[in-house]
Amino acid sequence: MRFTFFLREATRSLRRNAVPSFAAMASVLVTMLVLGVFIPMVQATTGAANEVRAKVLVDVFLKADATDAAVERVRKTLTQDTKYVGNVTYVSKAEAYAREKKQNPEAYALLGSNPLPDTFRVTPDKAGNVGKLRDELAPLTASGERTVADPAIDEVKNRRDETTKILSATKIVKLSMAFLALLLVLASILLISNTIRLSLFARRREVEVMKLVGATDWFIRWPFVIEGIIVGAIGGVMAIGLLLVGKVAFIDPLKSDFSLIAAPETLNFGVLIAVLLVASVAVSAAGSGLSLRRFLRV
Amino acid sequence: MRFTFFLREATRSLRRNAVPSFAAMASVLVTMLVLGVFIPMVQATTGAANEVRAKVLVDVFLKADATDAAVERVRKTLTQDTKYVGNVTYVSKAEAYAREKKQNPEAYALLGSNPLPDTFRVTPDKAGNVGKLRDELAPLTASGERTVADPAIDEVKNRRDETTKILSATKIVKLSMAFLALLLVLASILLISNTIRLSLFARRREVEVMKLVGATDWFIRWPFVIEGIIVGAIGGVMAIGLLLVGKVAFIDPLKSDFSLIAAPETLNFGVLIAVLLVASVAVSAAGSGLSLRRFLRV
Amino acid sequence: MIRLDNVTKIYKGETRAVDGVSLNIEKGEFVFLVGQSGSGKSTMLRLLTAEDAPTSGEIHVAGKDLGRLSSWKVPYLRRNIGSVFQDFKLLPNRTVHDNIAYALSATGATRKEIRAKVPDVLRLTGLSTKLHNYPDQLSGGEKQRVSVARAFVNHPPLLLADEPTGNLDPHTSLGIMQLLYRIYRTGTTVLVATHDSHMVDRMRRRVIELRGGRIIRDEASGLYAQREQTTDEFGDLLDNAYHDLGRSD
Amino acid sequence: MIRLDNVTKIYKGETRAVDGVSLNIEKGEFVFLVGQSGSGKSTMLRLLTAEDAPTSGEIHVAGKDLGRLSSWKVPYLRRNIGSVFQDFKLLPNRTVHDNIAYALSATGATRKEIRAKVPDVLRLTGLSTKLHNYPDQLSGGEKQRVSVARAFVNHPPLLLADEPTGNLDPHTSLGIMQLLYRIYRTGTTVLVATHDSHMVDRMRRRVIELRGGRIIRDEASGLYAQREQTTDEFGDLLDNAYHDLGRSD
């Protein structure tokens, strides 16, 4: 009974206070739309950055005379006993030769035998750990020389120049994205609650009169909170609808072009919807309930 | 006289309508802050993406028996007569040999002579044009074979795998950024004018009374427009202040780490300030002036 | 000054607030508009200031046909009409002084004129001590007097007063009425909608009575109630009623 | 029912709206509060509903010391007080019916009670045809009657009416006064701030007169003006003044 009364009050108020309700809804809609476009883009961008970062790796060259047992031992060391290791690929002498020959036929045509060693290409767990990984595999001695972690290893190398550049570039991309995401979420909350406070301000006289005819604070507050929930839900649902339309119309046809991002983005769309909806409803309900406090002091 | 009257009206109104004025100011502040953080980040991110894209290049291998004159001729063709060319670097046989030997000493130690050709490393004007550039240098014949643009050229190559990946990754980053920038600018305008419309709504009775005592539309409107300018300017200046503090406190110390972006970002900070300020003032002044229209119909 | 030709105002397609009213008020007249609550007095005044448009009929005010007046000319019409509103219509964010000053500036007055005129009207309406109060810091009667002061501060040729003494004690009412009378004496046309039977009966001016939006009486120097006998009858009726109230205790 | 001990209310550190008032009103009394515009009547009523707090002094209403009442209990106090506000204080986004229904729901009434009571009070105040109008679609007098209807719809033990007939014609005023009287007869304590001398003089109830925030008169069955002679004198004075107005034409 009480609840249906509050619900009726809330919907009546929505109908009769078109401008403030609409403004609050527009605020929710716009900020949720921005967030909804932004979050998958962050995923895509950091995905792309990661894709580039994955190119950072350490080459572990084995001695020319490494036995198969030694190769297996090194593989075990790499995959099980070494920190910072992400992915390990084995490139045998023969594979390496074939590959190089394909790239530089003239040079290799002149070679009789295969001068290339067996190699492990090791990706670090995080691109930023590439230096540490190298130190693991080829620890520095006190005298500043490099030793190796296993007698079968001849040398450990990473291509310094490219690595640093790629690392710093992708680091910027990812940092920017994280920071912007945080900023936008904060800004959304601020903007929505700002609009709600203003739309309550436009109705402060009404609240005053309610108190004067004997309504308790919560009797006044509940309809506003429910109104906030409805406004938030409508704004959120509209934003999600627009996002879906946008996704179907623009993103899906392009998916083949951007195969890099297709997978994570699609997977998270459901979660994204849920997060946006809950966020918009929560922010506007809380905003309505809390902002009301200052107008209740009569 | 008239102007000072309007100005006095505007400032009076700012003082007496604390809540709506403050809400409008907060809206301007928050959205400008977001834009102000976002725009340099877009620059940084696209800068970083460009940095990565710059790695995309075409190798032009010359024939082993190319004369110096032929080399000069090819250089001229590349720099003057070929479309899509960005930057051209010449790597002589000897340089190439030295470089390769440093990377793969075992393999090259076994080589008696230098099997490597003279090479031009050509960066396309835009990374996306790398395919076209290749077509320029090694046109496809009707039968689907590749010829070369100059008899001294032996072969034109680009590393297909890496190139496509880098291109598509950086393309995503740049497209995302452009789209987000547009979206954010639109959202800012919407949100600011939304807040302003709402704060005028809270004062619609006032406007009604003004009309009833014989004020003309523009007599009522000017103070609101000036108020909008002041609100926009204060919000904008506060946003810029916070951005400056942020820049000095966080970005400047990190600049050495992110040398890639330091230069363009610093150069544009003045412009950025100007754009933000003009935008916030213009949007809120226009918002106030235009939104008022519907409340003037009495 | 004012001419209404068969004017009708229908709200929401049913309430005939003003119903086929034809009327002529000459320049320099002093007219009382009386009638029960809801009989259409305020609506008629709203039609005269172009705040509302009639559903049908023609209205001429100060020689202008309101139906043909383009909307940007309306403010210039209103500058020639001083209005006392039944609900005061003060600007909530301005002091008493600034409320009146605003009305003056809107008509193009200079600061000097404002400095000269505002204190005068405030003294005339007994508000000198409330100069810097905001409307929500005034009593009901004080607000009403601010509304009166604002209406005549720029000496308009036409003054429309809607219930200018409803919140005032008899003494202050008398003061306000004397003020309106004085303004009328300077040549201003004055139209007062009122329930103050005492005042109407004593001033013996033209009285127009409305009922259900129609004019049921228009007398050159009439009383609040229909005929003199009826006034007495009505008065007796009231007396008896109150007496009953008293006795039945 | 109401006890004031040396109550003072000072606004902005200078205006003494209520100045050292001590007063006792018993349960079941009918009291008129009179005084010039700005004499402190509305302020006194606002103090009784805890809308304003006094600067000094103690107020007891319905056995409760308002100074010690915690703020969450204030709504429960107000449910026992029906208030007619001088500026009506209607909810602008609700129809006449819903304005009254809201006040009932706020006190915990069920929908059935609302359906039973609201049409009744609207008939008593002559608003049956305005059921679905919003406040800005009502005449001044109609708004005032909605405010009256809302005040007594849940039969509170105490009724405070601030100028309940200021915007009403004498006939409708009489109806409202009879209504207040009838409510009083059911045992309700009624306190009416008014400028309606006719009504006060005929009803002969307790009259409290304020001037500058102080009680200058408290008579068991008094008149609007100080003494009977004075009333006549004052009446004559008014008569002469109006007569002068009429003659000087």
Ligand SMILES: Nc1ncnc2c1ncn2[C@@H]1O[C@H](COP(=O)(O)OP(=O)(O)OP(=O)(O)O)[C@@H](O)[C@H]1O
């Ligand atoms: N905007 C509106 N919409 C619908 N009906 C309205 C509107 N304004 C007024 N009315 C109705 O028109 C009728 C006349 O109203 P008006 O305000 O002119 O009365 P009045 O003579 O001024 O009464 P009072 O003496 O009480 O002020 C009333 O019945 C009122 O309910």
Ligand SMILES: Nc1ncnc2c1ncn2[C@@H]1O[C@H](COP(=O)(O)OP(=O)(O)OP(=O)(O)O)[C@@H](O)[C@H]1O
């Ligand atoms: N909020 C306020 N701030 C400052 N002064 C105020 C405030 N409210 C009322 N006053 C002043 O207090 C005095 C008493 O006001 P009050 O409203 O009680 O008068 P009243 O007797 O109801 O008059 P009326 O018959 O005109 O309604 C007035 O002089 C008024 O200007």
Ligand SMILES: [Mg+2]
């Ligand atoms: Mg009226």
Ligand SMILES: [Mg+2]
């Ligand atoms: Mg009062």
